Amino acid sequence: MSERDVTKPHDTGRKIPPIAISETSTLVNPTGSWKYIMPRYEDRVAPCNAGCPVGIDIEGYMYLIGQGRLQEAADLLVRENPMPAVTGRVCHHPCEDSCNRASLDEAVAIHSVERRLGDMILAAPPPPAPERTREETVAVIGSGPAGLSCACFLARLGYGVTVFEAAAEAGGMLRLGIPEYRLPRAILDRQIERIQAAGIDLRTSTRVGTDVPWAEVDAFDAVFVAPGAHVGKDSRIDGAESVSAIRPGLEFLKEVNAGGRPDLGERVIVVGGGNTAMDCARSALRLGADVTVLYRRTPREMPAIPQEVREAKQEGVEFEFLAAPIGVAKEGGVFTGITCQRMELGEPDESGRRRPVPIEGDTFTTKADTVLTAIGEDCDLSFLPGDIGTTWGLVEVDELGESTSATVFAGGDVVDMPRSVADALGAGKRAAIGIDHFLREKAGEDVGEVPLDDLRFGGGNVSALRYSKDADPIPREAPVNQTVTWDQMNPHHFQTAPRHEDHFHDAIDLRSAFGETNFGLSQKEAIEEAERCLNCGVCNRCELCLIFCPDMAISRREDGGFEIDMRYCKGCGLCAAECPRGAVTMTREGI
Amino acid sequence: MKKVMIGNHAVSWGVLRSRVEVISAYPITPQTQIVEALSDMVADGSLPAQYIKVESEHSAMAACIGGSIAGTRTFTATSAQGLALMHEMLHWAAGGRLPVVMANVNRAMAPGWTIWTDQNDSLSQRDTGWIQLYCETNQEVFDTTVQAFKLAETVDLPVMLVLDAFFLSHTSEPVDVTEQEDVDRFLPQRDATFKMDTSDPHAFGALVRPDAYTEMRWQQQEAMHEARDVFRQVEDVWEAITGRRYGAVEAYRTEDADLLLVTSGTITSTARTVVDERRAGGEKVGLLKVKMFRPFPTEELRGHLGGVDRVAVLDRNISPGHGGIFAEEIRSALYDVPPEDRPNLFGYVLGLGGRDVTPTVISDIIDNCRSTARPEREDLWVGVEL
Numbered sequence: 001m002s003e004r005d006v007t008k009p010h011d012t013g014r015k016i017p018p019i020a021i022s023e024t025s026t027l028v029n030p031t032g033s034w035k036y037i038m039p040r041y042e043d044r045v046a047p048c049n050a051g052c053p054v055g056i057d058i059e060g061y062m063y064l065i066g067q068g069r070l071q072e073a074a075d076l077l078v079r080e081n082p083m084p085a086v087t088g089r090v091c092h093h094p095c096e097d098s099c100n101r102a103s104l105d106e107a108v109a110i111h112s113v114e115r116r117l118g119d120m121i122l123a124a125p126p127p128p129a130p131e132r133t134r135e136e137t138v139a140v141i142g143s144g145p146a147g148l149s150c151a152c153f154l155a156r157l158g159y160g161v162t163v164f165e166a167a168a169e170a171g172g173m174l175r176l177g178i179p180e181y182r183l184p185r186a187i188l189d190r191q192i193e194r195i196q197a198a199g200i201d202l203r204t205s206t207r208v209g210t211d212v213p214w215a216e217v218d219a220f221d222a223v224f225v226a227p228g229a230h231v232g233k234d235s236r237i238d239g240a241e242s243v244s245a246i247r248p249g250l251e252f253l254k255e256v257n258a259g260g261r262p263d264l265g266e267r268v269i270v271v272g273g274g275n276t277a278m279d280c281a282r283s284a285l286r287l288g289a290d291v292t293v294l295y296r297r298t299p300r301e302m303p304a305i306p307q308e309v310r311e312a313k314q315e316g317v318e319f320e321f322l323a324a325p326i327g328v329a330k331e332g333g334v335f336t337g338i339t340c341q342r343m344e345l346g347e348p349d350e351s352g353r354r355r356p357v358p359i360e361g362d363t364f365t366t367k368a369d370t371v372l373t374a375i376g377e378d379c380d381l382s383f384l385p386g387d388i389g390t391t392w393g394l395v396e397v398d399e400l401g402e403s404t405s406a407t408v409f410a411g412g413d414v415v416d417m418p419r420s421v422a423d424a425l426g427a428g429k430r431a432a433i434g435i436d437h438f439l440r441e442k443a444g445e446d447v448g449e450v451p452l453d454d455l456r457f458g459g460g461n462v463s464a465l466r467y468s469k470d471a472d473p474i475p476r477e478a479p480v481n482q483t484v485t486w487d488q489m490n491p492h493h494f495q496t497a498p499r500h501e502d503h504f505h506d507a508i509d510l511r512s513a514f515g516e517t518n519f520g521l522s523q524k525e526a527i528e529e530a531e532r533c534l535n536c537g538v539c540n541r542c543e544l545c546l547i548f549c550p551d552m553a554i555s556r557r558e559d560g561g562f563e564i565d566m567r568y569c570k571g572c573g574l575c576a577a578e579c580p581r582g583a584v585t586m587t588r589e590g591i
Numbered sequence: 592m593k594k595v596m597i598g599n600h601a602v603s604w605g606v607l608r609s610r611v612e613v614i615s616a617y618p619i620t621p622q623t624q625i626v627e628a629l630s631d632m633v634a635d636g637s638l639p640a641q642y643i644k645v646e647s648e649h650s651a652m653a654a655c656i657g658g659s660i661a662g663t664r665t666f667t668a669t670s671a672q673g674l675a676l677m678h679e680m681l682h683w684a685a686g687g688r689l690p691v692v693m694a695n696v697n698r699a700m701a702p703g704w705t706i707w708t709d710q711n712d713s714l715s716q717r718d719t720g721w722i723q724l725y726c727e728t729n730q731e732v733f734d735t736t737v738q739a740f741k742l743a744e745t746v747d748l749p750v751m752l753v754l755d756a757f758f759l760s761h762t763s764e765p766v767d768v769t770e771q772e773d774v775d776r777f778l779p780q781r782d783a784t785f786k787m788d789t790s791d792p793h794a795f796g797a798l799v800r801p802d803a804y805t806e807m808r809w810q811q812q813e814a815m816h817e818a819r820d821v822f823r824q825v826e827d828v829w830e831a832i833t834g835r836r837y838g839a840v841e842a843y844r845t846e847d848a849d850l851l852l853v854t855s856g857t858i859t860s861t862a863r864t865v866v867d868e869r870r871a872g873g874e875k876v877g878l879l880k881v882k883m884f885r886p887f888p889t890e891e892l893r894g895h896l897g898g899v900d901r902v903a904v905l906d907r908n909i910s911p912g913h914g915g916i917f918a919e920e921i922r923s924a925l926y927d928v929p930p931e932d933r934p935n936l937f938g939y940v941l942g943l944g945g946r947d948v949t950p951t952v953i954s955d956i957i958d959n960c961r962s963t964a965r966p967e968r969e970d971l972w973v974g975v976e977l
Contacts, residue, residue: 009809016806018747018814019688019785022794552789 027568031551035571035591039545039564041477042585044537045458048110050483051098053422054087055429055461056080058095058110060474061117062533063540070527074117076473079465081114081425082152083145083191085122086174088115089183089518091422092305100536103486106499108532109521116526122190129199133158136439139220140164141208144172145421146226146412148195149428150401150435153464154224155198157436163200164217166207170196172228173413174421176254177276179283180514182308209383218385221442222407222435225384225395226428229377229413235271237371239328243335246328249280249374256283264289265369269338271295271325272374273302278309280372281317286513289370291317296324296343296356311504311517320366324356329365337367379414391416399452400434401427409435426461433467458483477539477561477583484537488582493544500529539583545575592768598759601729601766602694602752603628605736606666607638608774609692612781613658613665615643615651619673620706621756622696626668648673652680652691659689660795662786664740667691670756671698671712678716681749685720687796688785688811690743690750693721694736697856697907698756699944707945708756710856710908714884714916720811722750722818723884725855727837729764731882734835737769741778741825746814756945758857773832815886822883839883840891844870848877849900850960851934855881855917858905858948865953876957881917889924896925897932903960905953907942914970915940922969937966941973 004010046059057076064073077084088111099107137160140147148170151161169175170192174183196202208217208227217223232248240246249270255262268284270277273295281291293312295302298321302309313319320340327339342362345354378393389396389404394416401409411427413419433450440447455462458481465472472479503519521529539561546554546562553568554575564575576584596604602625606614614633616626632638641663643654651667658665669677674695684691699709713723722742726732732754739750754760787795799807822839830836844866845851854862859880869876879895881888896902906915913919918938925933937960942948952973959971 014803014806016803016810017785018807018810019795020686020797020799020807021785022797024793026792026794552792 030567031570032553032565032567035569037571037573037586037588038566038569038591039571039573039575040585040587041539041562041583043476043479043539043583044482044484044488045479046536046538047098047100047458047483047485048095048108048536050458050460051094052457053094053418053420053426053461054081055426055457055463056095056114057457057463057465057474058114059533059535059538060472062108062113062530063474063535063538065113065527065530066533066535066540070117070120072473074121076465077114077117078121080429080463082149082195083118083425084114085118085187085191086145086183087421087425088112088118088520089187090174090178092420094422100484100486100489101532101534104491104494104534105496109499109501109529112500112502112521113526113530115520116523119187119520122187122194126194126197129197130156131158132160132199134160134439136160136221136443137162138222138224138435139217140224140226141217142166142172142226142228142412143170143192143202143204144226144228144412144424145174146228146424146428146431147172147224148192149425150224150226150409150411150432151200151428152195152198153429153432154435155200156464157432157468159436159439161200162220163202164206164208164212165202165204166211166227168205170202170204172226176230176257177250177279179253179257179279181282181286181517182279184516207383214383214385218407221439222409224401224428224431224435225403225408225410225414226412226424227379227414229379229419231378231380232373233376233378235325235371235373235375237325237327237338237373240371243328245335245369246338246371246373249276249372250377252372253279253283256287261287263287266290267367267369268292269294269325269366269368269371270374271371272376273297273304274374274376275304275308276377277374278304278312280374282312282315284370284372285315285317292320292366293317294320294323294325294340294366296322297345297353298322301353322356323364324358325371326363337365338371339363339365377413381414398434399430400437400450401431402434402438406438429464430462433462433464454481456481474538475559475561480585484582489534489536490578490580490582493542493578493580494534497532499532500525535581537582539579539581542580544578544580545584548574548578550574592770593765594768595763595765596729597624597761597763598726598729598732598754599624599696599761600628601732602668602736602754603632604766604768605733607632608769608771609664609666609737609740609778610775610780611638611640611666611740612663613641613643613655614667615645615654615658615665616667616669617645617648617651617673619648619670621698621760622668622670622673622694624760625694625696629666648676649680652677652684652693655691655693656680656684656687656689659684659691659783660687660785660787662781662783664744664781665691666693668694668696670696671700674712674716675700678719681716681719681721683796684749685811686807688747688814690740690747690781692736692739692743693749693751695751695753696756696760697753703944705944706756708758708907709943709945710753710906710916713751713753714908714910716751717885717916720748720815721885722748722815723753724750725753725882725884726759727857727859727880727882729759729762729766730835731837732759733766733768734829734833734837737774737778738822738825738829740781741828742818742822744781745821745825746818747784748811748814748818753856755857767833769833777828777832818886819883819888837882839881839888840895841880841882842895843878843880845877845879845895848875850875850957851877851879851896851899851902852953852957853879853881853896853902853904853917853921855884856907858907858942858953861948861950862905862953865950865957868950868954869957884917884920887920887924892921892924893928896921896934897928899934901937901960902934903937903939903956905942905948905956906938906940907948909940909943909970914938918969935965937971938969939971939973946974
């Protein structure tokens with residue numbers, strides 16, 4: 001018989017806690033030894049950056065706005081884009097087409113934010129001119145977006161720059177081609193003044209080849225050729241040459257943009273489907289005409305910016321699709337209109353768009369007092385010496401804008417690339433880098449190759465900041481030059497929020513018909529819009545990795561970033577899976 | 592402050608007054624209004640708590656467990672299949688000695704698919720180590736919610752308060768909402784016995800060898816026993832503040848009764864009216880309401896039932912293959928009553944899947960209980976019509 005009652009608890013001095021809790025700290029168990037794969041903070045490139053022809057760190061300035069650092073955001077923007085107040089208004093913003101947020105709800109209205117920052121920059125006095133650190137001087141032919149961009153970046157790189165402009169005022173197509181209601185002249189003037197304030201010698205009313213010989217520009221250490229495309233293509237309307245009522249649209253725009261108010265009569269036909277056609281149509285409308293745009297394909301193939309087409313329709317421009325002008329209609333020897341050929345869409349052409357094919361025997365006549373042709377422009381390259389190679393009327397250049405002649409670079413509408421303000425600005429920046437590299441090499445510096453792939457945002461345009469090796473204001477962690485796609489992100493942590501749309505004039509006020517139609521966003525709206533940015537690929541310190549780490553192996557560094565205690569990280573991958581922006585990578589390296 | 596509110600919102604108000612710090616829940620009818628109101632309170636800042644959205648009840652309880660280990664006051668609510676899905680985590684909360692409080696709105700288990708009330712969902716969790724308290728009115732729901740935190744945090748055990756689907760959850764009654772400062776005096780901020788300390792991390796719920804597991808269960812059982820006394824003390828304090836008490840077991844007109852009805856939940860209110868009628872007719876009928884199911888109030892039940900001639904236990908639940916669950920538990924408790932004092936126990940099964948239990952039904956049961964000396968079988972099913 002046992003001496004003690006087995007049903008009574010017996011105190012043996014053992015200290016059994018009421019719950020299962022480890023006696024020692026779990027710190028003695030280095031769970032990190034289990035891992036076969038480990039996380040690494042690796043920031044990537046947002047698709048907007050990669051999609052920007054200018055090479056703007058859009059994600060970067062959105063990040064800074066999100067942090068309330070507006071001025072730094074503006075500084076970063078203008079570091080890569082010398083004229084944001086212009087592009088915020090007239091760029092076709094391919095950045096928004098590539099915005100990942102479109103997969104969540106709607107793309108961020110990047111152009112509206114850029115415009116707001118651009119206007120903020122214009123409101124402040126220009127910064128002091130960059131220091132002249134290079135002896136060499138560069139001649140720039142043309143003061144459109146390509147020329148001014150190249151001049152601006154060259155000045156920042158320390159060069160002396162002289163810009164030769166054939167027109168009386170600088171701006172190129174921005175001034176001659178784009179109507180005031182899209183780009184107010186006060187904005188353009190101030191933007192150009194700022195660029196000029198970088199120490200650029202601007203010589204207007206000076207056409208190279210006429211007012212100064214090529215030899216004079218060739219005497220500079222390098223030349224950037226960006227005169228634009230100003231020669232309207234042949235209208236291919238039989239008998240048009242003898243009819244003054246049929247005129248190139250660009251010529252009409254130049255007249256109106258210079259303050260002219262020509263009498264077009266009651267009915268105007270605009271031929272073409274690009275931005276020049278939209279500008280002609282809406283300008284003609286503002287002169288009191290009824291306007292119809294004649295386009296040989298369908299709305300789907302129109303190269304014009306969709307917003308421009310929308311606004312044209314809202315203002316009352318009519319559209320006639322699948323029709324091309326072929327001849328002049330006259331009554332009693334007096335011009336009354338044009339005859340047109342009905343078209344249908346055939347096989348796709350080299351541009352991928354379906355080619356318009358005439359429908360045999362299907363023609364019609366339409367009345368017109370004026371016909372404006374806007375079917376594209378050619379370049380006048382007659383001033384260039386013969387040793388500079390051209391193809392199809394365009395200057396042959398490499399990626400950095402260098403032509404077949406070592407000292408001559410080119411960009412903008414005279415080279416083979418999409419004809420947009422953004423592409424021109426981007427080409428100017430690339431050429432500035434090309435020229436800097438060329439001149440340094442020539443001066444005997446060991447510059448090697450331009451690391452073009454590293455300078456690009458993903459597969460997009462180059463970054464001037466990267467080229468200068470200046471400090472990135474965005475605390476990017478081990479950046480990898482790859483674009484983040486939507487499927488690499490974790491959308492579950494995002495909430496939908498409607499896009500802020502620009503404010504527009506409700507209808508045309510004819511008394512101020514050429515006043516700006518788009519008022520953009522207020523400062524508050526623009527900041528809210530910037531806060532819609534998902535910061536694709538870039539850690540914005542949201543802390544989800546730290547919250548989700550089951551081993552509490554992630555902690556804050558003093559600089560606000562995170563560090564992972566690899567002694568305890570067991571490589572579960574939760575941080576990478578939860579990271580909303582694809583800024584954490586799991587890797588086998590270093591195990 | 593008196594407000595007219597549904598039973599579900601009486602829970603929400605109880606949680607608000609208890610200054611809960613972490614709420615995690617997954618919606619399920621008929622519970623959803625509880626956490627809906629709470630999410631509003633969290634959103635508008637009136638309840639400064641973390642509201643953790645989850646993808647299942649299993650995760651909801653897991654989140655509550657995490658919150659509780661971190662030392663916070665935590666709450667969740669569920670029903671039926673949701674509670675069943677939590678089952679594994681219920682053991683973790685209880686074995687971890689975590690004072691999580693949960694409201695379970697009694698809803699019958701599917702299939703057949705149903706949203707109406709019976710007690711099988713909560714009673715199926717009998718052996719998980721949770722204290723279970725069944726409520727009769729919305730006022731009792733509010734009071735019990737606040738008391739549950741006090742009780743749970745005193746004995747380090749989780750508490751499930753239980754209310755009937757629709758009969759309470761969706762029915763409006765006036766509720767005296769105790770003022771915040773009074774609740775604050777009654778229920779100060781939680782002072783956790785065990786708490787995770789990230790600067791000195793320990794493993795919770797780690798491996799326990801056979802040489803210590805029994806001792807842990809022993810301590811858990813001791814806490815359950817202690818909970819009986821603690822509940823009494825909790826009610827003492829609450830009564831001093833509010834004037835209201837319910838008791839683990841409430842005796843209603845039991846004096847000199849030869850027949851006692853035993854009920855839980857809202858059937859109790861119906862039974863009260865029947866008892867009143869019968870008493871008016873001179874019949875010695877009384878009522879025993881069982882509020883506390885775990886820990887089981889064995890002694891109190893023996894005290895009330897010993898020496899009574901007949902006991903009719905009304906079970907809105909069924910343990911298939913055995914009988915009504917309260918009846919079986921009470922039958923077992925009465926085994927130690929001397930044979931001469933041991934009542935004849937009639938176990939009635941009724942009201943399943945939300946079927947209404949009317950005064951007539953209870954009246955018929957009283958007549959049935961008097962009609963024979965001994966019950967024909969351990970489970971007497973009421974109102975089955977095939």
